[in-house]
Amino acid sequence: MTLARRSLTVVGAVAALGLALTGCVAKADVSSAGRLTVSSTADACTVSSDAATSGTLAFEVTNKGAEVTEFYLLAEDGVRIVGEVENVAPGASRTLTVVAQPGAYFTVCKPGMIGQGVGRAGFAVSGKKVAAQGDDAEQKKKAVSLYAAFVKDQVGQLLPAAKTFADAYRSGDDAAAKQQFSIVRSYYERIEPVADKLGTLDPRLDFRELDAKAEGIDWTGFHRIEKDLWTPAAGAMNSDGTTPATKDWAPSTAAERGVYADKLLADLQELYDHVHSDVFLKDLDAQGIAGISNGAISLLDEVANGKITGEEDWWSGTDLSDFAANVEGSKMAFSLVRDFADGKGAEGRKLVAQIDRGFSALEAELAVHGSLAAGFARYSTVTETQKRDLTDLLNALAEPLSKLTGTILD
Known part of the structure; x- marks a missing residue:
């Protein structure tokens, strides 16, 4: 760091280009094909399928391990968070709902909510590009939420x-x-x-x-x-x-x-x-x-x-x-x-x-x-x-x- 850099304001980072933000979508809006299950353990992150069609996807994450866990859907670069659900207690389940565009992704779980996570695996989304959901204010709120994540x-x-x-x-x-x-x-x-x-x-x-x-x-x-x-x-x-x-x-x-x-x-x-x-x-x-x-x-x-x-x-x-x-x-x-x-x-x-x-x-x-x-x-x-x-x-x-x-x- 140089002295000049101390004047920098605000923040830095999140994402690969052209991917939709995550959103809260009513369960009724999720097709049966878009519903997936995730089993998180100490050393595995098992998703019911490694592929889906573009649109609204719902990942039901069940924590079968002994530590609080998180689940992430990452972009193709393996860095950007497209969607995440955190604080899933042992024995509990939580659902991540996300509007996914066509492309290559990764899924990963993070027992203990620290480190690089376990069970990282490829996840493919096919189909056509879909429109982001929610009004302008909601989309801006989602952007900030993803940055925080x-x-x-x-x-x-x-x-x-x-x-x-x-x-x-x-x-x-x-x-x-x-x-x-x-x-x-x-x-x-x-x-x-x-x-x-x-x-x-x-x-x-x-x-x-x-x-x-x-x-x-x-x-x-x-x-x-x-x-x-x-x-x-x-x-x-x-x-x-x-x-x-x-x-x-x-x-x-x-x-x-x-x-x-x-x-x-x-x-x-x-x-x-x-x-x-x-x-x-x-x-x-x-x-x-x-x-x-x-x-x-x-x-x-x-x-x-x-x-x-x-x-x-x-x-x-x-x-x-x-x-x-x-x-x-x-x-x-x-x-x-x-x-x-x-x-x-x-x-x-x-x-x-x-x-x-x-x-x-x-x-x-x-x-x-x-x-x-x-x-x-x-x-x-x-x-x-x-x-x-x-x-x-x-x-x-x-x-x-x-x-x-x-x-x-x-």
């Missing part, structure tokens, strides 16, 4: 992944910690503007060394641990190009590593508690779809203010992973408000088409260097020409995206 899911995956990472760092298993670093950060980078609104939380988690010194605060968090894992070579300089990397710094002792690991987990627990609080939900409701739209914009600012320059992950060189996660979060946020912009006449449709093309072009260029799943090349291997190409594509997307909030509120 996405944030909670990302933080729910972040916390256990960060514990595994912190334990490896604490124990001195640097090889394992290095391998996990960019994966853990991707969960955070998709939803970072949420932490950015919580006073000193984002600085504690994500400030770089020079930013912490400039602000006069203790340097902790991801980048403090990063510098320990990728110990600077003799004579190395900090990202300002003038400050020696070892000035006022030394590799952490085993005891200090324990302190930094505990601090990281405590701060992430604070984030987890916040996104599961009534305060978070009330704040989202107050911001409405403008908050989601501004989140799409601000996450591209995250890229411009650090990742594209290579300053964010100065020692690990994993900037492209952060870059990709920010773009993914921005695209997901855009997709939740996409239909509202598309409904604003010819100019709205033109804007949506420009943004769609911008995301596609930027994603294609990022794919040249790797992926979040397989890993990206170190940023030092990216040529100046390739950096200019990424910058040009980022700017080409940022320009129409900056008009999104004004368009949907017009």
Whole structure:
């Protein structure tokens, strides 16, 4: 995180393009073919069918395990939440009703309501595109609800992944910690503007060394641990190009590593508690779809203010992973408000088409260097020409995206 990023407002993220929002639909409106059952246990998520026809689907989720569980219908990217039902107590049943468009999806259950879940399986929807249900106000409320679900899911995956990472760092298993670093950060980078609104939380988690010194605060968090894992070579300089990397710094002792690991987990627990609080939900409701739209914009600012320059992950060189996660979060946020912009006449449709093309072009260029799943090349291997190409594509997307909030509120 850079000092410039502290001015960011609102939120970031949710979704793959062109998928309908979930809705509350009367059971009478669900055909018999659209009724499915889900059995959730400690290690399985069994759905009565792996395919359905587009339209209103009702998943009756029965918890046969010993922990409170959740059920998700995810988009093809495996990230966006198309629909979810939570807090299903052991022995209880709850129904998720969703308007599903044709396409490929995933189903997954999450016993304990944390982590990546169990029993993830493909789910195919065939047929024709169907109209979203509900009036404009209801659709906006659904968009906010899906954003909230996405944030909670990302933080729910972040916390256990960060514990595994912190334990490896604490124990001195640097090889394992290095391998996990960019994966853990991707969960955070998709939803970072949420932490950015919580006073000193984002600085504690994500400030770089020079930013912490400039602000006069203790340097902790991801980048403090990063510098320990990728110990600077003799004579190395900090990202300002003038400050020696070892000035006022030394590799952490085993005891200090324990302190930094505990601090990281405590701060992430604070984030987890916040996104599961009534305060978070009330704040989202107050911001409405403008908050989601501004989140799409601000996450591209995250890229411009650090990742594209290579300053964010100065020692690990994993900037492209952060870059990709920010773009993914921005695209997901855009997709939740996409239909509202598309409904604003010819100019709205033109804007949506420009943004769609911008995301596609930027994603294609990022794919040249790797992926979040397989890993990206170190940023030092990216040529100046390739950096200019990424910058040009980022700017080409940022320009129409900056008009999104004004368009949907017009």
